[in-house]
Amino acid sequence: MSDALQVATPERVAVELPIAGLGSRAMAYLVDLALLGAVGLVAYFVVTFFVPDPVNAALELSAFVRIAAAAALFFALWVYWTLLEVAWQGQTPGKRLVRIRVVKLDGSPVTVLSSAVRNLLRIVDFMPVCYPVGIITMLVDRKHRRLGDLLGGTVLVRDEQVDLARYDQVTTSTVAVDDLALAMNYLSRFDDFEPAAQLRVGQKLAARLGLPGTDDAKALRDAIRAKLETR
Amino acid sequence: MAEPLPAFVARRRPEWTQLEAMLARQKSKSLSLPELTKLDALYRGASADLAVAQAAYAGTDVQRFLNQLCATAYATIYKPRGAPMESLRTFYLQTFPRLVREVLGPIRLSAAILGFGALLGAMTVWLHPDGARFLVGPDLRSFIDRGELWTDSALNGRTPSGMATEIFLNNLKVMISAFALGVTAGLGTALVILGNGLFLGAVLGTCVQGGVGPNIFSFIAAHGPIELSLICIAGGAGLHLGRALIEPGEHSRAVALRGNAQVSVQLLLGAAPFMVAIGVVEGFVSPGPYFPWPLKLAVGLLSGFGFWRWLLK
Structure with a gap:
């Protein structure tokens, strides 16, 4: 977690948000692009189903309808990003799939204005083709922000999914961490101890671990080792 | 002083699961006032757990889990109140x-x-x-x-x-x-x-x-x-x-x-x-x-x- 956004919460705990890199961002973008393309394709076929020649038909519509339609189309692309990012707490379908989200620099959810800035600046990042400006900015910036993010005050962070299911199997009858450290220390230094010390420390340790005490140092050592290995 | 990690998880995990469920429900804004109070308490508990994890279990998946949980809860709880949506x-x-x-x-x-x-x-x-x-x-x-x-x-x-x-x-x-x-x-x-x-x-x-x-x-x-x-x-x-x-x-x-x-x-x-x-x-x-x-x-x-x-x- 070398690249992470440090957020100081009012609870006085530092939360670390791992920053999303170029790869996952490109992936999310491609997914969104495919989605928009698919919607456009379906829309085109639906329209041609009713209207044989959409281009000429569009030219015969009234001025108001056409300007409204043109404006709607023009904003649709921009609205797709901004509206979804605000409504889905910084995610678009692509970002959701790749599990990244847009947040503001303080870790709070992205606001309308910030999202508007970063998505309007998309055309500069895209210039002249395929985001060279955005990619160079991301490579230079330590937080992997493109120009739109720099101006909007936003960062893309990764959502981590950690499954704690593997702790289900663990029983609670385990050795306490401090005792574990003591016992391992004892086992590793066993051969260096004086025989008297081997017995004395071994007996104390056995008592802590709840093992029956004996007078045989070697037996104690084996019992302690067996106890550690049954964890 | 620190308890073993599995015991820590076993003791605290029910509350984390509860917090996760509440955060998911908060998205649909269906929480009542007593539940919100509970959410607040659970979040503070998880924050304290994160602090413990940072000190005693740094680098484990439990720390990463708590980190993610607290980040989500923080973003949900400290959401700026409708300020950008001025009329x-x-x-x-x-x-x-x-x-x-x-x-x-x-x-x-x-x-x-x-x-x-x-x-x-x-x-x-x-x-x-x-x-x-x-x-x-x-x-x-x-x-x-x-x-x-x-x-x-x-x-x-x-x-x-x-x-x-x-x-x-x-x-x-x-x-x-x-x-x-x-x-x-x-x-x-x-x-x-x-x-x-x-x-x-x-x-x-x-x-x-x-x-x-x-x-x-x-x-x-x-x-x-x-x-x-x-x-x-x-x-x-x-x-x-x-x-x-x-x-x-x-x-x-x-x-x-x-x-x-x-x-x-x-x-x-x-x-x-x-x-x-x-x-x-x-x-x-x-x-x-x-x-x-x-x-x-x-x-x-x-x-x-x-x-x-x-x-x-």
């Missing part, structure tokens, strides 16, 4: 005019660049007719040579507003690129505005030269004043953005850029609805001889006067 009424009565007045310097500059470009375009047509061919395409020229205006013609397969839609879209593109190119320290904005002015001047010049001067002035009379104002405002927004790089003031350039971007984007978004409205005027009122030119001129002057009076009151 439209306040925005247009107060915020937008205030922002325009704040950024009046760059807006004036962008108006000057537009005017300079138009002058240059008209002079080019006047003094170097050959050079003007680069500025005004053969499409427009063919109309003008026939002694009519493209907007008057219903014969070429386009309705009278066919061109108007294109002009409208072009203006929209000009506005957005004028804003966004502000990040090039305003140079890109200046170029876009200058180019737009150049085109405008060249078209007007060519029309006057071709003998359809009255027609073109009658065409732009109704929507021209506001449309040009909007382009100047968008240009001003871009230049304001660029000013953050040239003259960041007491902030670092990055911080100044971020602050100015918030102002500029509001200018652009605020101007967008006017652009649509003026597009309708351009489509209905402006083309052809359906409305007498004095009426168009009156509409244009009054709307322009009213627009700036509202902004600068």
Whole structure:
């Protein structure tokens, strides 16, 4: 977690948000692009189903309808990003799939204005083709922000999914961490101890671990080792 | 002093699971007040657990899990209260005019660049007719040579507003690129505005030269004043953005850029609805001889006067 956004919460705990890199961002973008393309394709076929020649038909519509339609189309692309990012707490379908989200620099959810800035600046990042400006900015910036993010005050962070299911199997009858450290220390230094010390420390340790005490140092050592290995 | 990790997980995990479930339900806003109080307590508990994990179990998956849990809960609980969604009424009565007045310097500059470009375009047509061919395409020229205006013609397969839609879209593109190119320290904005002015001047010049001067002035009379104002405002927004790089003031350039971007984007978004409205005027009122030119001129002057009076009151 070398690249992470440090957020100081009012609870006085530092939360670390791992920053999303170029790869996952490109992936999310491609997914969104495919989605928009698919919607456009379906829309085109639906329209041609009713209207044989959409281009000429569009030219015969009234001025108001056409300007409204043109404006709607023009904003649709921009609205797709901004509206979804605000409504889905910084995610678009692509970002959701790749599990990244847009947040503001303080870790709070992205606001309308910030999202508007970063998505309007998309055309500069895209210039002249395929985001060279955005990619160079991301490579230079330590937080992997493109120009739109720099101006909007936003960062893309990764959502981590950690499954704690593997702790289900663990029983609670385990050795306490401090005792574990003591016992391992004892086992590793066993051969260096004086025989008297081997017995004395071994007996104390056995008592802590709840093992029956004996007078045989070697037996104690084996019992302690067996106890550690049954964890 | 620290208990073994599995015991820690076993003891605390029920509360984490509960918090996760509550956060999922909070998205649909279906939590009651006692539940919200509970959510708060659970979040604080998880925060304390995260602190413990950072101290005793650093680098484990439990720490990462708690980190993610607290990040999600933090974003949910400390969400800024609807501040950006200020009501439209306040925005247009107060915020937008205030922002325009704040950024009046760059807006004036962008108006000057537009005017300079138009002058240059008209002079080019006047003094170097050959050079003007680069500025005004053969499409427009063919109309003008026939002694009519493209907007008057219903014969070429386009309705009278066919061109108007294109002009409208072009203006929209000009506005957005004028804003966004502000990040090039305003140079890109200046170029876009200058180019737009150049085109405008060249078209007007060519029309006057071709003998359809009255027609073109009658065409732009109704929507021209506001449309040009909007382009100047968008240009001003871009230049304001660029000013953050040239003259960041007491902030670092990055911080100044971020602050100015918030102002500029509001200018652009605020101007967008006017652009649509003026597009309708351009489509209905402006083309052809359906409305007498004095009426168009009156509409244009009054709307322009009213627009700036509202902004600068």
